[in-house]
Amino acid sequence: MTVTPDYSPNEPQPNDSLGESQPNFLNNFQSLYDAFLKNHVSLDDVALGGKHKVVQLLEQPKAFETGPGEFSIYAKNLNRQTNQIFMRYQGNGTEFQYTNYQLYSLPPDPFTARFFTFLPGKLLVYFGFILNINFGNSNPFSYQLLPPIAKNIITMNFCIANSIGHPPIVELEPAENNVFSKILITAPTTFIPTGLDLFYVIVANI
Amino acid sequence: MTYSPKIPQGNQTPAGTQAFIQTNFSQYAAKFLVNHTAINSNKQGDHEAIVFEKQLVDPGVTEDLVALYCKDAISASSTQPQLFFQILKFLPKFRDYTDAPNTPMQLTFDQVNTAGPVYQSFMAGAYLLYFGMTSNIAVPIVLIPTPSVILSVIANPNNLAAGIPFDVGVTVTAANSFKINSTTAVGVYTFTWMAIALA
Numbered sequence: 127m128t129v130t131p132d133y134s135p136n137e138p139q140p141n142d143s144l145g146e147s148q149p150n151f152l153n154n155f156q157s158l159y160d161a162f163l164k165n166h167v168s169l170d171d172v173a174l175g176g177k178h179k180v181v182q183l184l185e186q187p188k189a190f191e192t193g194p195g196e197f198s199i200y201a202k203n204l205n206r207q208t209n210q211i212f213m214r215y216q217g218n219g220t221e222f223q224y225t226n227y228q229l230y231s232l233p234p235d236p237f238t239a240r241f242f243t244f245l246p247g248k249l250l251v252y253f254g255f256i257l258n259i260n261f262g263n264s265n266p267f268s269y270q271l272l273p274p275i276a277k278n279i280i281t282m283n284f285c286i287a288n289s290i291g292h293p294p295i296v297e298l299e300p301a302e303n304n305v306f307s308k309i310l311i312t313a314p315t316t317f318i319p320t321g322l323d324l325f326y327v328i329v330a331n332i
Numbered sequence: 333m334t335y336s337p338k339i340p341q342g343n344q345t346p347a348g349t350q351a352f353i354q355t356n357f358s359q360y361a362a363k364f365l366v367n368h369t370a371i372n373s374n375k376q377g378d379h380e381a382i383v384f385e386k387q388l389v390d391p392g393v394t395e396d397l398v399a400l401y402c403k404d405a406i407s408a409s410s411t412q413p414q415l416f417f418q419i420l421k422f423l424p425k426f427r428d429y430t431d432a433p434n435t436p437m438q439l440t441f442d443q444v445n446t447a448g449p450v451y452q453s454f455m456a457g458a459y460l461l462y463f464g465m466t467s468n469i470a471v472p473i474v475l476i477p478t479p480s481v482i483l484s485v486i487a488n489p490n491n492l493a494a495g496i497p498f499d500v501g502v503t504v505t506a507a508n509s510f511k512i513n514s515t516t517a518v519g520v521y522t523f524t525w526m527a528i529a530l531a
Contacts, residue, residue: 159337169335176366180401201398208422230432273428290501
């Protein structure tokens with residue numbers, strides 16, 4: 127007989143013979159086995175049974191409830207985004223967004239190396255280096271942040287590389303469509319070399 | 333005896349199958365207990381811990397969910413199982429038209445250093461964050477654990493020379509070291525610094 131697993135908590139019935147209830151037992155045991163196998167090492171694995179292979183966090187409609195002594199990790203969708211990992215402290219405490227946009231390699235450029243990552247709390251960290259800035263041609267020099275998704279720039283830190291001087295003056299270009307994506311780098315008046323290299327670390331809200 | 337989804341058989345008597353049914357109930361409870369709060373306890377069904385068995389391939393995500401899992405990550409200092417996550421493909425295409433593949437993202441690194449003098453933590457993407465302070469810029473600062481490549485270094489003087497901050501610059505001297513340079517730093521001084529590198 128082909129059994130389609132369909133878990134029933136009402137099996138067996140008192141007047142069932144084992145022959146009658148056998149398919150229902152099989153259903154239930156198979157359903158428990160299959161459901162547990164999702165995300166977990168199988169129930170019949172002697173050494174590792176019960177441990178996780180992966181944890182798939184299904185989208186939650188709202189912040190997950192936490193009681194005293196509990197900490198929750200869950201997935202929630204964001205406006206104009208996809209599901210991201212959220213965490214919430216005990217007693218329905220502070221909820222914070224842990225992950226963010228998909229990380230990816232930015233297009234290569236002979237004069238820059240751009241990288242980005244995220245920090246908990248919808249923060250993006252831009253970092254990398256800019257090579258061979260010629261302030262004689264363009265002062266201030268405009269630098270493009272990628273990906274251009276910063277709603278607010280919190281801190282901008284620049285440092286001269288492969289030379290010595292005072293850090294450049296940096297300021298934001300006006301936002302376009304509520305996104306800050308360009309930084310104006312002005313060389314200090316006492317130090318305007320050609321071919322200046324800069325390291326930078328910038329933190330932004332997104 | 334292990335859990336078996338293939339019991340009872342139709343030709344078994346109650347007496348002949350009772351031990352197998354008991355085994356299934358007890359094995360289910362035992363395996364469930366490995367990472368979850370025990371059945372019949374106050375918070376049955378909750379997770380108490382999540383122990384990940386190392387995976388060889390990424391799970392891929394095509395639904396509205398986030399996948400957390402563990403797989404080997406190769407770094408300059410070691411190969412260790414690390415926590416990864418994967419989301420449904422999501423790129424900020426409304427401003428950046430890059431069509432990057434939906435690669436998994438490494439969340440963790442197996443070392444931190446909270447004792448200094450070279451402090452170290454990590455960020456998503458297999459990036460290591462180092463930071464600290466030095467009062468001797470004559471010697472290079474060596475990053476431990478050794479990264480693959482240094483991607484950015486920021487150094488700031490904490491002292492003045494003739495009323496203005498020391499001048500400063502940094503030079504990466506190796507995959508795991510950099511040097512802070514200054515022409516005006518003399519006497520007793522400190523520089524604070526931070527570096528980001530690929531693990």
